[in-house]
Amino acid sequence: MIQKTGMPFLPSGVSIVARIPDVERGRQVVVRGDDERQMLVVEGYLGPKASPVLTKEWRFSGPSRAK
Numbered sequence: 001m002i003q004k005t006g007m008p009f010l011p012s013g014v015s016i017v018a019r020i021p022d023v024e025r026g027r028q029v030v031v032r033g034d035d036e037r038q039m040l041v042v043e044g045y046l047g048p049k050a051s052p053v054l055t056k057e058w059r060f061s062g063p064s065r066a067k
Helices: none
Strands: 015-018 028-034 039-045 054-059
Touching: none
Parallel strands: 015 028
Antiparallel strands: 028 039, 039 054
16 A cells, blocks of 8 residues: 555655664664564664664464464
């Protein structure tokens, strides 16, 4: 949907990375799963060694997995 508007998905210079911040990149969005809490966690960083400036969490719906 956002591609139809011609707007970029992310601002220029922002990377999407998995699990942990990438020390080779500056501004980045880190996407990871928290299996224990059944959550998707997205954190925004201005630098790889900084604390996140934004954290959003979404709970997965559906039955919990048996352990």
